[in-house]
Amino acid sequence: MIGWRGLVAFGLLAALPLAPFMTKYYLLLTFDALLFGAIAMSLDLLMGYTGLVSFGHAAFYGLGAYATAIVLERGVLSLWACLGFALVVVGLYALIVSYFATGRRGIYFALLTLIFAEVVYTFFRYTQTFGGSDGIQGLPEAMLVPGVPIDTPLRKYYLVLGYLAFAYIVCRTVVHSHFGKVLVAIRENEDRARFLGYNVQRYKMAVCLVSALLTGLGGAIYPIRAAYATPDLMLWTESGEFIISVMIGGLGTLVGPIIGGAFFTILRDKVSSYVDWYFIVIGVVLVVIVLFMPRGLFRPWRATT
Amino acid sequence: MDYVVAVLLPQLLHGLVFGAALGLLALGLTVIFGLLGVMNFAHGELYMLGAYAGITVIGVVHSFWVALIVAPLLVGALAVVTEVATLRPVYHREPLYGLILTFGLALIFREGARQIWGGDMRRILPPVTGSTPILGMTYPNYRLFLLAISSVLLLAIWLFFTKTRAGILVRAAVQDAEMLDGLGVNVPRVFTLTFAGSAALAALAGLLLAPIFTVYPQMGVEMILLAFIVVILGGMGSISGSVVAAFVIGIAQSLLTLWLNPQRVAIAIFGIMIVVLIMRPRGFFGREGVLE
Numbered sequence: 001m002i003g004w005r006g007l008v009a010f011g012l013l014a015a016l017p018l019a020p021f022m023t024k025y026y027l028l029l030t031f032d033a034l035l036f037g038a039i040a041m042s043l044d045l046l047m048g049y050t051g052l053v054s055f056g057h058a059a060f061y062g063l064g065a066y067a068t069a070i071v072l073e074r075g076v077l078s079l080w081a082c083l084g085f086a087l088v089v090v091g092l093y094a095l096i097v098s099y100f101a102t103g104r105r106g107i108y109f110a111l112l113t114l115i116f117a118e119v120v121y122t123f124f125r126y127t128q129t130f131g132g133s134d135g136i137q138g139l140p141e142a143m144l145v146p147g148v149p150i151d152t153p154l155r156k157y158y159l160v161l162g163y164l165a166f167a168y169i170v171c172r173t174v175v176h177s178h179f180g181k182v183l184v185a186i187r188e189n190e191d192r193a194r195f196l197g198y199n200v201q202r203y204k205m206a207v208c209l210v211s212a213l214l215t216g217l218g219g220a221i222y223p224i225r226a227a228y229a230t231p232d233l234m235l236w237t238e239s240g241e242f243i244i245s246v247m248i249g250g251l252g253t254l255v256g257p258i259i260g261g262a263f264f265t266i267l268r269d270k271v272s273s274y275v276d277w278y279f280i281v282i283g284v285v286l287v288v289i290v291l292f293m294p295r296g297l298f299r300p301w302r303a304t305t
Numbered sequence: 306m307d308y309v310v311a312v313l314l315p316q317l318l319h320g321l322v323f324g325a326a327l328g329l330l331a332l333g334l335t336v337i338f339g340l341l342g343v344m345n346f347a348h349g350e351l352y353m354l355g356a357y358a359g360i361t362v363i364g365v366v367h368s369f370w371v372a373l374i375v376a377p378l379l380v381g382a383l384a385v386v387t388e389v390a391t392l393r394p395v396y397h398r399e400p401l402y403g404l405i406l407t408f409g410l411a412l413i414f415r416e417g418a419r420q421i422w423g424g425d426m427r428r429i430l431p432p433v434t435g436s437t438p439i440l441g442m443t444y445p446n447y448r449l450f451l452l453a454i455s456s457v458l459l460l461a462i463w464l465f466f467t468k469t470r471a472g473i474l475v476r477a478a479v480q481d482a483e484m485l486d487g488l489g490v491n492v493p494r495v496f497t498l499t500f501a502g503s504a505a506l507a508a509l510a511g512l513l514l515a516p517i518f519t520v521y522p523q524m525g526v527e528m529i530l531l532a533f534i535v536v537i538l539g540g541m542g543s544i545s546g547s548v549v550a551a552f553v554i555g556i557a558q559s560l561l562t563l564w565l566n567p568q569r570v571a572i573a574i575f576g577i578m579i580v581v582l583i584m585r586p587r588g589f590f591g592r593e594g595v596l597e
């Protein structure tokens with residue numbers, strides 16, 4: 001399902017912690033980079049393959065993070081309980097959003113997902129039960145199985161690598177299935193797909209759900225690394241950063257957005273440690289990409305159409 | 306009766322004032338969307354830059370009234386440069402690119418403002434002070450002035466679009482830019498000037514609201530979300546729709562604050578939008594299939 005190039009890439013990533021320069025700091029930076037990449041890849045299912053721009057993916061991400069935080073805070077330390085709860089919460093929310101948003105095309109989809117995400121953000125930002133603007137802090141370590149806590153940076157790194165592999169297999173399967181072909185047909189000509197008898201809205205809702213659940217899982221992993229969940233994870237600029245990552249990597253390539261997300265995370269980390277106006281750098285990068293490299297900075301594989 | 310005069314009436318007027326200013330902001334957004342097919346994510350930043358440009362101009366000439374003329378011109382000039390350099394090449398592409406491009410511009414403008422003017426809250430003193438007794442209560446003069454000038458501007462914009470040749474050209478370009486080009490009109494110039502006009506309106510709204518609100522680099526972000534809701538409610542690209550929706554949202558917002566705390570108000574506004582979209586999926590005045 002992954003292909004030999006994928007296997008080599010995952011093999012190299014799995015061996016990466018053996019490299020002498022991989023200090024604790026770089027392990028955690030790689031964690032963030034891969035997490036961001038995996039989420040950008042999930043978003044690519046919508047943006048690249050179906051032609052829908054979601055400006056609300058931060059809500060799926062943040063809800064996943066809060067789900068984990070709530071479970072851990074209650075003293076339930078099982079990783080699987082966290083992930084399961086996140087899937088339920090994010091799934092229910094995604095059903096509601098996608099029902100409203102997929103009824104409309106183009107810009108409307110982007111704006112409706114944005115506004116729904118803003119409702120979720122506002123709710124968590126001001127609800128004291130969930131810590132208000134501070135979020136939920138100081139979480140205990142989750143357990144992979146009882147007695148095996150995910151406590152060292154190395155274990156956390158392999159957790160995110162496992163998530164990336166899972167998300168990649170899901171996305172590949174979707175893209176290469178009949179379902180994926182219908183999504184591309186919808187992107188190319190929605191009316192024609194409808195005339196062929198496909199229930200376009202149902203297909204759009206389904207792909208939204210897949211993308212949202214994968215993003216929610218990514219969010220659910222984040223508090224295990226950071227020990228907190230804050231409303232800032234749901235800010236719409238976060239959604240914008242996911243979109244930027246997809247654009248940097250190249251729409252409709254799956255692998256591109258992984259690289260784009262990783263590149264963006266490392267760029268942000270490095271630039272922000274030198275200057276405090278790194279948003280200008282990011283903005284300029286975005287403008288330059290749209291104007292001169294609309295197919296993305298990296299095109300490791302040609303767009304799967 | 307006392308409750309009505311002392312509480313309800315001022316709040317209703319607050320809503321009208323806010324709605325009128327919001328209308329100025331949303332109008333530019335909806336015209337740009339109708340004309341260029343670009344949902345301008347940087348519109349809130351132009352609103353914010355209007356307030357900051359106003360602060361700078363006031364610092365130089367010590368006159369709010371001069372700033373009211375000069376600041377929108379400055380922001381309009383910035384918009385001309387931005388439109389020609391960045392937006393023009395993406396018109397013929399999918400709407401996605403315009404969305405992402407303006408998101409990048411918004412980041413640049415916001416951070417640029419923070420670097421130039423600093424991140425802390427600033428205030429502009431109202432140029433008109435005192436208050437006037439009307440309808441059995443006293444109401445601040447500046448807010449009355451704001452209501453008056455916003456209404457005059459909205460009326461002027463309506464006259465511009467219906468009575469003047471330039472306005473009719475803009476509407477013609479919304480309908481069919483290619484045909485207009487074929488008729489010998491310089492369509493790129495129509496686009497540039499319209500974009501500059503909408504930016505100047507946003508800047509004007511930013512400066513007019515500055516004496517009531519505070520000025521800070523993030524101020525555009527909050528307003529732009531409300532403006533998006535207004536544009537969706539009014540029906541994308543509909544000029545009259547967005548004015549009506551702006552007053553609905555402005556009044557709803559200020560009346561709801563009487564009974565709910567601010568965050569609940571925000572959620573209630575989202576709720577209103579969702580209910581309207583269920584009942585009228587294309588907003589108040591949206592038409593089937595326009596620009597989707």
